[in-house]
Amino acid sequence: MARFAYHRPATVDEALGLLADLGPDAVPVAGATDVWVNLRSGKLAPRALVSLRAVPGLAGLDRSDDGLTLGACATHAAVEDDSWIAGRLPALHMACSQVGSRQVRNVGTVGGNLCNAAPSADAAVALLLYDAVCRVEGPGGGRDVPLDGFFLGPGRTALAPGEILTGIRVPVPRGRTVAGYHKLTRRKAMELPILGVGVRVTLDDGGAVSEARVALGVAGPTPVRCPGAEAALAGGPLTAERVEAAAETAAREARVRDSWRGQAWYRRHMIRVLIPRILLGC
Amino acid sequence: MDGVVVRFTVNGEAAAVRVEPDWTLLRALREGLELTGAKEGCGAGECGACTVIVDGRAVNACLFPAVEAEGAAITTIEGVAAADGSLHPLQRAFLDSGAVQCGFCTPGMVLSAKALLDRTPRPTEDEIRTALAGNLCRCTGYVQIIEAVQAAAEEMSG
Missing domain, CATH: 3.10.20.30 (Beta-grasp domain)
Structure with missing residues (x-):
């Protein structure tokens, strides 16, 4: 493992200053559960790590009537252990509770999961269902980036050099809502998904679907929403026909491919299977 | 250095x-x-x-x-053991249940189980399995390990 400097700034401004001074050879790090594995394998060889763990407040969860704000360093376990989140944002709770092992969830952060930008990121699929917005701070000031536009490719995000993710705002859906996340795996723990599927349906007072979200992991180069499937669900009562049409559309639109973890035909088939199954289970 | x-x-x-x-x-x-x-x-x-x-x-x-x-x-x-050397209930239960084979995974198993019992004194079997999912035992004595945690939980919560 190549030698590097390890910085532990105490404020966001200090972290931004370090990143500006150190340039592209510095890597921001939170829980380090991904970064450290990549350091060990040599995939990552930075001159410096800038840890966000000592910045007060970044690990917090802020709950209000409008929604949840997750500090970028909030861990998966913090979400897993939160009954408020389990009740109001169940798909996020399901996704965070199934990442790695308890040891990994105790340290690995939701913000890191997003910045790592893996196509398989469990929390990302769930957060796409809830129209999450990323708070980004950088040398030029702060900005909000909808999660829908945050992922640019495998391992690539909308973060500009020197910028860091500081928080994730997750609105609680208004109106009667069901949502779920299914992580398709060979075994129950310590697994990346063969496929991740998330669905949210919000109904208006008349029982019609006013808002629908369908999101997929490992079905393209990034976690993605499926606009066609969402359109198929929305606009009328939640009928079996609507659900089947959405599942069919999502399966057709998905950019699945063969990998050692699963084949494209299987992933496509399971999108068709899991979308109705998630809604039946809600 | x-x-x-x-x-x-x-x-x-x-x-x-x-x-x-x-x-x-x-x-x-x-x-x-x-x-x-x-x-x-x-x-x-x-x-x-x-x-x-x-x-x-x-x-x-x-x-x-x-x-x-x-x-x-x-x-x-x-x-984990007391200062006088007497074993923690988890350690004793691992011995009594035959939950130790080669022993390489045992320290990690005991600490994952301890972290669980410190927060959740009466866990369900599912909760035990979830808490230990990140601990591999290549001798595959998982059943005895789960039984040991159950026995320790019972003893500790009286």
């Missing part, structure tokens, strides 16, 4: 270890403090043999940057 000194408490005692920036907590414990109970299996957070408790939470010490342990309260397997 330059490095920095990290200060934390381990098994209730203050400790100071000189570490390099690329050291893990596991290396600091094993090489800096000669606490060799935590093992390195995979070195990638997959097997749990290096599990220790940091501020009440089970973590993989192989992925925990040593410098991040500054100020933390750490429990390793060496600190």
Whole structure:
């Protein structure tokens, strides 16, 4: 493992200053559960790590009537252990509770999961269902980036050099809502998904679907929403026909491919299977 | 060697270890403090043999940057038994249930189980399985391990 400097700034401004001074050879790090594995394998060889763990407040969860704000360093376990989140944002709770092992969830952060930008990121699929917005701070000031536009490719995000993710705002859906996340795996723990599927349906007072979200992991180069499937669900009562049409559309639109973890035909088939199954289970 | 000194408490005692920036907590414990109970299996957070408790939470010490342990309260397997050497109920239950075979995974198993019981004194079997899912036993004595945790939980919560 190549030698590097390890910085532990105490404020966001200090972290931004370090990143500006150190340039592209510095890597921001939170829980380090991904970064450290990549350091060990040599995939990552930075001159410096800038840890966000000592910045007060970044690990917090802020709950209000409008929604949840997750500090970028909030861990998966913090979400897993939160009954408020389990009740109001169940798909996020399901996704965070199934990442790695308890040891990994105790340290690995939701913000890191997003910045790592893996196509398989469990929390990302769930957060796409809830129209999450990323708070980004950088040398030029702060900005909000909808999660829908945050992922640019495998391992690539909308973060500009020197910028860091500081928080994730997750609105609680208004109106009667069901949502779920299914992580398709060979075994129950310590697994990346063969496929991740998330669905949210919000109904208006008349029982019609006013808002629908369908999101997929490992079905393209990034976690993605499926606009066609969402359109198929929305606009009328939640009928079996609507659900089947959405599942069919999502399966057709998905950019699945063969990998050692699963084949494209299987992933496509399971999108068709899991979308109705998630809604039946809600 | 330059490095920095990290200060934390381990098994209730203050400790100071000189570490390099690329050291893990596991290396600091094993090489800096000669606490060799935590093992390195995979070195990638997959097997749990290096599990220790940091501020009440089970973590993989192989992925925990040593410098991040500054100020933390750490429990390793060496600190689980009482000061007089009498075993913790979990340790006794592991012996009584035949939950130890080669023993390499045992320290990690015990600490994952301890972190669970400290938060959830009467866990369901599912909760035990979830808490231990990140600890691999290649002798595959999982049933006895789960039975040991159940027995210890029963004893501890009376």
